[in-house]
Amino acid sequence: MCKFIxxxxxxxxxxxxxxxxxxxxxxxxxxxxxxxxxxxxxxxxNRRDAKEKYGYDFWGIIKNQFEEKKQFIDWIKSRVNEKLLYSKSEQFPDFLFKVRKHQDKFICGSLLELKDSKGGSIASFNSTLPTKYKNLEEIDVINNKNLVSRIASLIDGDLASEKGYRTFERRCFYLVRTHAGRDDKVKISVVDGSFFETVPKDNLIYQMFLNILHAHLEQKTIRIPPDILNQIEKALSHVTDQTIIAASQVIEKASVRPRLRIMAEVHSEGNPHSNFYPEISERSVNLIIDASIYEKKLDEIISQKIPEIKKFTIHHKRNGDHVVFQYKF
Incomplete structure (x- = not known):
């Protein structure tokens, strides 16, 4: 079975x-x-708007397991604050799919983050660097709280108690829309995180701090002997874990606990809706996945449900081929 079915x-x-x-x-x-x-x-x-605006009760399936509403409230309040049941939590990610198990291994459980833009560029990534994979432990550190993992564990039920549930690497996807509000130019794509993670996250973080160091040295016209600079660069090469970087820091005598939140802007070549990829046409809805995870059976699965689907490959200059399934309206 496809791991991201x-x-x-x-x-x-x-x-x-x-x-x-x-x-x-x-x-x-x-x-x-x-x-x-x-x-x-x-x-x-955003469980609040899901219910109030769109009539979607996130807790509906669990509620149906109880005969009375009070039974559900008694059960849930020891697990999640009742005020948070229908709140806009502003945590990462926007959506998380349920985990499944196939041949005794976890599959699915994918992350889905929303990116909406009125122009042709992709909205900035404000909470975390886009990657191919993330697990629940990493998500908790990014959010500086465990609300996402607690709620997901309740919905995933018995699977959540199995070994490896919290460390299971979940595929990251991004629902990207550009030219929102323009019916003639709008494009929508479900994009695999590989389209954005063209450099391994660890290397990206290290290079970022290295660039900051060199920029300061140049600005202050400071010259450091090459051997010492090499030692500094070697030390910085170990600064790679975004979960540690994102965690609150305790500084002696400081009355605040600083946190670093890394934001990211998308290069035009990393934007599947840019002119670099003319195949992604206006008024199209696309699924874009790394060619390395593409399986032939996906053609059959999708075409059986959507016979008009079109499939082709685009070449990402920085990260190789990606397979696109496209439906045009």
Missing amino acids: DVVDFYIGMINALKSRKIGLLSPLEEICLKAGKDSFAYID
Whole structure:
């Protein structure tokens, strides 16, 4: 079974919801996700709007397991603060799919982060660097709290108690829309994190701090002997863990605990909706995945549900071939 069949099903659901006009290309991305994903989520960040605006009760499936509402409240309040049940938590990610198990291994459980832009550029990544994979432990450190993992564990049920659940590497996907509000120019894509992680995250972080060091040395016209500079660079090469960087720091005598939050802007070659990739046409809805994880059976799975689907390959200058499934409206 495809390890990210959850996202494939989501993509198929999105196309079908658009074809049936339950949603439109200009609908809010959250509404698109809820109509396409239905009950496939283990975490939704904005549970408040999901219920109030779109009539989607995130806790509905669990509630149905109890005869009375009070029984559900009694059960949930020892696990999650009742005030958080229908809140906008502003945690990463926006959506998390349920974990499944196949041949005694975890699959699915993919992350989905939303990126909406009125122009042709992709909105900045404000909470974390885009990557191919993240696990729940890393997500908790990024958020500086464990709300996402606690809620996901409740929805995933018995699977959450199994060994490796919190460290299972989950594929990251990004629902990207550009030219939002322009019915003639809008593009929507579910993009594999590999499209953005063209340099391993550890190397990217190290190089970033190295660039900062060299910029300061140049600005202050400071010259450091090459052997000492090499030692400094070697030491910086160990500064690679974003979870440590993102954690609050305790500084002696300081009355605050500083945190570093790394933001990222997308280079035009890392934007599948840019002119570098003319195949991604206007008014199209795409699933873009790394060619290395593409499986032939995906063609059959998707084409059986969407016979009009088009498949082709685009070449990412910085990260090789990516397979695209496209439906044009």
